[in-house]
Amino acid sequence: MPDPQDVLFKSLADPTRRAIFERLCREGEQTVGALTARAGVSQPAVSKHLGVLKKAGLVRDRHEGRLTHYSAQLGALAPLIDWTSRMAGFWQSRFDHLEDLLKRMDQ
């Protein structure tokens, strides 16, 4: 099973897909048609991107008659914004480097 974080990173790595996701974050729920009008790619391409985003849990679809509305699911970003543990790891490694430096400063 792929790491959920990898899936998130990969799904947001594509600039067109990220732009679609950002528009949904910014402007709220939209139809595929409305997204296509400003995406600069064809409707099938937009649908494909939305499929990838949906798989990653980043968007949810809602059917209403013949139209499908998509909305952003911000909760899916949680693994990316596990800020505390990431920064803790960052600083732990920096402390190691600081200690190395302090030893060198003795010489």
Added chain:
Amino acid sequence: MNETLTETRSVVVEREIPHTPEKIWRALTQPHLIEEWLMKGDFKPVVGHRFDFRADWGAVDCRVLTVEPNKTLSYTWAAYGLESVVTWTLTPTRTGTHLRMEQTGFRPDQQQAYRGAKAGWPRFFAALEQVVARID
């Protein structure tokens, strides 16, 4: 999930270091030394001084908030819309110094911070992970 997203984030790293506060202070405040363990930047221990730390994955915008030589140093730490404050506290001990770093983050429920963060975070942390992996 919303509960965790609305908390203010805080990271604390503390260590007993067998060196004097004065020596650690130099490593925390002299740019040529900071570069060796943290990042390259034009730091000056002057309240209000703006500087940035640069790495191959991007830059961190900073502003000095507190300078108490050999005791306390704090600066803002902003990267890709992530606002936080980094505070260093040096306490002398019998064998050296107790060094404490606390980074207090923004509240992710604040829309402005979120808008800035959502685009940058994946890139920022992907790069950060690469850097950390190389270090290890």
